[in-house]
Amino acid sequence: MITVGGIVIESVKKLKKTWKKDGHQYTSPDGKIIISIYGDVTIGSNSSIGDGSSIGSNSSIGSNSSIGSGSSIGNHSSIGDGSSIGNDYELPVPPLWFSGPQYPIGYHSPGMIASGCIIKPVSWWLENIRRCAEEYHYSPEEIDEYEWRVKVLVDWMKRHELYKAKKEE
Numbered sequence: 001m002i003t004v005g006g007i008v009i010e011s012v013k014k015l016k017k018t019w020k021k022d023g024h025q026y027t028s029p030d031g032k033i034i035i036s037i038y039g040d041v042t043i044g045s046n047s048s049i050g051d052g053s054s055i056g057s058n059s060s061i062g063s064n065s066s067i068g069s070g071s072s073i074g075n076h077s078s079i080g081d082g083s084s085i086g087n088d089y090e091l092p093v094p095p096l097w098f099s100g101p102q103y104p105i106g107y108h109s110p111g112m113i114a115s116g117c118i119i120k121p122v123s124w125w126l127e128n129i130r131r132c133a134e135e136y137h138y139s140p141e142e143i144d145e146y147e148w149r150v151k152v153l154v155d156w157m158k159r160h161e162l163y164k165a166k167k168e169e
Contacts, residue, residue, distance in 0.1 A: 096156050098149045101142045105149050111165030113153055122163060125150050 042060040043049070049061070050069030059077040061067065067085045079085065097106030103116035113125045118132070125132075129150045133143040157163045 096153060098152075100146065100149070101138065102136055105146070105153070107153060107157060107162065109165070110162045111157075113150065113157075121165070122154055122157065126154065 041055050043055075044061055044063030044065060046064045047061055048066045049055075050067060050071060052070045053067055054072045055061070055067075056072075056074045056077060059073055060079065061073075062080045062082065064082045065079055065085075067073065067079070071085055073079065073085075095107045097104055100115065105113065105115035108114035108119050111121055112119055113122055114120075115132075120128075129147050130143055133146045138146060154163070
């Protein structure tokens with residue numbers, strides 16, 4: 001059993017489904033759009049999904065999880081059992097991380113990359129990756145690999161519109 005938009009249902013299949021571009025919407029018996037789902041999505045039992053939420057393709061939501069109203073879960077996301085996401089939350093895409101020879105490196109937040117305890121803007125990493133790797137005694141091959149990982153991260157961040165930091169409101 002799950003709760004979608006405040007309605008307790010045994011299965012999402014019990015809701016009325018209407019097609020939408022690249023996905024479908026589920027509506028309550030009174031016609032209110034409750035949730036939009038794109039592609040294959042798995043929703044675990046005893047989960048709760050708030051009104052107006054959107055779940056991207058090939059995503060899974062674990063059992064006993066809660067997603068607040070107006071939330072957006074990106075494609076290929078996985079939300080573990082017992083997780084809770086507040087109202088109006090946006091999970092655009094799963095973060096990208098690489099294991100490194102010494103430290104992992106990956107997406108930290110819009111416009112920011114982290115490696116070990118260093119969290120810096122993309123521009124800093126592009127300018128300083130080789131110097132930074134040398135300071136941590138990476139071999140020449142490891143430095144090349146580390147630089148390649150930064151370039152892949154930057155490309156991924158641009159593709160998902162995460163390259164620039166969000167402006168403070």
